[in-house]
Amino acid sequence: MSAPPEPGWQRFHPLSPLLRGGLLLLAVVGYLASQLVEDLLGGVTGRGEGGPDGGWEASAGEHPLLAVAAVALVVLGVVAVAAASWWFTRYRLGPSTIELTQGVLFRRHRQARYAQIQAVSTTQPLLARLVGLAEVRVESAGGGDSHMSLAYLDRRSAAGLRDQLLGLAERAGADPVGAGVDGDARDESTEVSPDGLDRSPAAGPPSPAGTPPPPVVSMPFGRLLASTVLTLDTLVITVLVVLGLGVGALFGQVAVTGFVVPLLLYVVGKVRRLLTWGNLTMRVSGRTLASQHGLTELATSTVPLHRVQAVELTQPLLWRRPDWWSVAVNIAGVKVGGDTVVEEGVIVPAASRAEAEGLLGVLSTTMDTTPARSVMRDGLPPQAVGCPPSARLLDPWAWRRRGVLLADEVAVVRSGRLARVVTVVPWGRIQSVEVSQGPLARRLGLADVRLVSTVGAVRPLAQHLAARDAQEVAEEMRARSRERRAGPTPSAPSRPLPSGS
Incomplete structure (x- = not known):
């Protein structure tokens, strides 16, 4: 059918064309075949419409062999198209890129450099899961259409390809694009030993060989169901x-x-939501946080820990008694979370407090997150910058609970009316700091401070601060961000911080 493939090229599973869309065409052919059988029986037994105006049913009864041959040709055509699609769809792991070729008449060639790979994940839609196949998705820097779909492989091959691509990307020095990551992208205390185990403090002790590490998060279905119902x-x-x-x-x-x-x-x-997040487990694997979830479509994804730009923990009003928190993140160059706007960026929809605090420590790698955990438990401390009494005109319910804490290694923003929201941003991840005022806030002497991180669902914003406090906080944030990029650890503040008006 074609010349022998070049060395290194590999084809997908033969059922891939059907799972990629051929099943719909096969269902149409099956329907036509069933209609043909019904029409043939009607024509032979004389129970059809018959006569010159009987249409297809009469023709099928008069020429059954021709009708069967026509349907057979259609089926053979579908099989031939699927076979050609399978034959001409190949992938290859080259010295510096992964390549994918597709198309019979119009050939399409795509490639992604290992150094630009941001994340690799596997998914198993329901039909693929039934036959033991999986899809490997490669996301690289380059916009919304930068992902590459490698579908389908058997489960073991898909897992092996995912791990191989992650290793190639790490050895190629793949870092997230954009500012805000140079100073913290790789910390010297985060070490990976030759056996592939993370020796950093965040990773904890290595697991025995052949056994998976203990889960950081294991969400029971009962908690998922209750958290799904306990909403406004x-x-x-x-x-x-x-x-x-x-x-x-x-x-x-x-x-x-x-x-x-x-x-x-x-x-x-x-x-x-239940089908998407059922059976969620998360484990630390090397420099990544591996996540697996899904009841009908099983998804396995990885969060590169050194690319986490911001973390947001949210506790809705009805979750305060069971003490559950949802966890969302911004990751440079990678879209995570659910498909809906509400769940964009979410990696854990409902974690216990212990899981949320442990996950915060893992996502922040070697940084001290004690101030953030303290804010989660007790609210803002006295040294935080809060809102002045004039802010009650704009925010009568939650102005006392809003503010920002400038800790040694992270900025912690506390906000929320009916829901408690704690946002944590490491100093080295801040791209810029903006101060803004609306017309009414200007008359009240208030201003907002926005910490610009990478594009994502987490948008750190300290609202309704006193205008002078906002300017001083923004200047201190810029200074600490620059210092963090230049050195491993920020020094003490050069001047006393405002404590709120």
Whole structure:
């Protein structure tokens, strides 16, 4: 069919074309075949429409062999297209790049340099999971269409290819693009031994050979289910259902139909969340945090620890009694989290306090996160910069709980009204600091300080500070960020920080 492939080129599993979209075409062919059988039986038994206007059914009854041959040709055509697609789709691991070729008539050649690879993950959609296959996704620097899909391989081959690509990317010195990572991208205390185990303090003691390390996070399905239900939108939907039942009792069944659509959207969203995050486990593996989750579609992804730019921990109002927190991150060059806007950047939808604090320590590698954990437990300390009393006009409910703490190695921003939000940004990850004022805030002598990190769901913002405090905090942040880039550890502040007005 073609010339022998060049050395190093490998093909995917023969079922790959069907799993990539051929199953839909196969279902159409199956439907046509079933219709043909029905029409043939109708034509032979005389129970069809018959006559010159009988259409396809009459023609099939008069010429059954031709009809069977036509369907056979269609099936053979589908098989031939799938076989050609499989034959001409190949990948190769070159000296410095991974290459992928596709297409029969119009050839497409893609490649990604190992030094630009940001993340490698594996996914198993339901149908692929049933036949033991998996897809390897390679994300590299270069925009939204920078990922490469290698589908499909058997599970063992996919896991081996993922590990091989991660090793090649690490040896090639792959670092996230953009500013804000040069000073902290690789800490000298983060060491990887020849056996591939992380010897940094964040990684903890190595596991015995042949056994996986203990999970940092292991989320029971009961917690996932309870956290999915204990939300404010559940309260809203409950109120709508009660109102719908009341309106239906007063005005009849027609009045209830207006509440059906929001109820269906709510149920679909909650079921999707359960299917996405079920069986979540996270483990430290070398310099990465390996995550596996999914009930129907099993996804295995890795978070490169040295590329974490910011961490945000959120505790909604209804989660305070069980003390659960969701954890979101910004990672340079990599999109993580769910597909919805609400879950963008989320890596753990509901962690216990112990898991959240442990995960914060892992994500911050060798940095001291004690101030951030203290803010999670007790709120802002006296040395933090808080909001002045004039901020109550803009934020009457939470102005006392807002503020920013400038710790030795990280900036900690506390915010939230109904939900507690703690954002942690290492000094070396800050790209820039902005101070902004709206017209009303200017009249009240207030200003906001925004810490610009890499693009992501976490957007650190200290709101409603006194204008003079905001300027001093921003200057101190810039100084510490520059100092962190230039040296391993920031020195003490050059001047006393404001304590809030």
